[in-house]
Amino acid sequence: MKIRILKPGLLSTIQDMGRRHYLSQGVPLSGAMDSLSARIANKAVGNTDDQAVIEFTYADAGFRAETDLLIAYAGDGMRLQCAAQILPPERPVFIPAGTVIQLIHSSIGVHTYLSIAGGWEIPEVLGSRSTCLAASFGGFKGRSLHAGDILSGIGQLSAISASLLRILKNEQINFAKWSIPRQLILPANRKVIRVTPGTEADWFNSQSIVDFFLAPYILGRNSNRMGFRLEGPEIVRTKNDELISTAVTPGTIQVTGSGQMILLMADGQTTGGYPRIAQVASVDLPLCGQLKPGDTVYFKEISQREAEVLYLKREDELSKLTTALKSIFL
């Protein structure tokens, strides 16, 4: 299976679940900004969750099927369309060779993930296929995708992928009637981001803590895969000690010297020296990955125990989905 990128859009990169073993050498985690959507796109074609996917930023992109394809997509940045036909997300879609697919804007979010049966054939660098843009390695030749790039799927299909392909193979576009309902996994109110107290939460004055939980925060313009600027009431410090640099991780909310908040995202640096007011619960990080400049969010406090329970529950749900797919298609 093979596609040719006709138009790459704003920023299209190869991502997976991230590069987890080189954090001590300053290598950012990378990986999908919305890991839930990336995993659903993989599951829907019978892949394991950690296969490489293409992360598209908004739409304004397109590709051509150079061969027959079995793909799936999930996320909130765009919809796939062929001529006037919209291809539904979160399910396996068969596309015959020669078809041109356009990415059409969806106003909901930013990132959308395209998986292919077998996974995209991308060499692993330092244990991951994710693109490390800062150091130009990993992913597709260490860079974002350009027009004319040709991406192939790994020929070896899983038993589920092979079974889905057999069922859906057709003369024209064909897709499954079922889908993996991402909306049912996500919380109903997507504007509320759950957080646990940061390690330096007691470095800030009580008014700032009250503001942090009651006031709306707006995602600033200067936001990218490394981190988001959050604009809202200024966070005032009562303790002015210099924080000795220590490890940080995607989801960490730092407060800079001028009282601005930065939420670290997938490509964020591995260590930081700003006090940390809060840590976004892992289960809500995919919601953050869909925020665009100008979007408003509210923060809600949960305990670390609750965050862990939510994490384990989410993982359990996702593993049950795979079991269900296996029981139906194997």
Added chain:
Amino acid sequence: MFHSVPGVPRAKTERFACNNTGIGLHFGSIWGYFRPLFCAPKMVNSDKKMVAMKTLFKSDPKLPIYSLSEQAVTIEFGGEISQDILEVITGFDRSLNQYPFPGFIASVPAYTTLSVFFDPVRVIQSDEMPGAACFEKVSAYLSQLHEKLENTTVATGNIVTIPVCYDAELGPDIAEVAKIHKLTVDAVIQLHSTTEYSVHMIGFLPGFAYLGGMSESLATPRKGTPRNAVPAGSVGIAGKQTGIYPLQTPGGWQLIGQTPVKLFDANRVQPSLLKAGDRVIFKPISRLEFDHLVAAE
């Protein structure tokens, strides 16, 4: 995995009873929140290094562990940057990587902390670690490992010699640095290259080493206007710090030289040339040697 630590008997129940109290409170979600405090480490006086550790722990007799995220905890070894803490963290990190717990993914040493990343699903499924929650299980393991390794944990890293060309073209700010400190350029080179530096941590960029030990008489403020592109390998000074840019990036450090050695290369087994705990010596080289080494790389 608990059994695999040599000479380490299975944990005593009362020790974990003590730990559980702290963690139980920790889960109560409150701002201005409570860090679990662990029992005071036992001190061994026989080892010379341990005398230093004893002083170290005197001001803070506990070993706090806090949650960084659902997938990581951070151990705090002290409150100030020092060579002693660096050696303690390096030693503990080495032991942890040698005797990992089920679900262990990676550790990140920093100035005074060691952060430990793990897979919560594997940790919760493991019955080798006591506790009901991941944080509890991982903390218990780390706390126990720390206790067991107390008399052997100190470690130092490799000595890495890095050739640096202090040519004015490669280190365009060296004359300015000399002028600020009323020194000759040769004296700046002499001061910079006769010190043994310690790598306290790697962060900020892939392969960027936070070096400690620079002569105070070289401390220079950053440039007023940062450069748009500093070449990879540039050796710079910013305040009391000296460092090497591993990649081409914008930057405001005072540039005094350049190394032909790659500080970061994703194709190497260990992509970062330096790791926390290593010691670094800068060896001055001529422009001719520099060009020769660049061609060889």
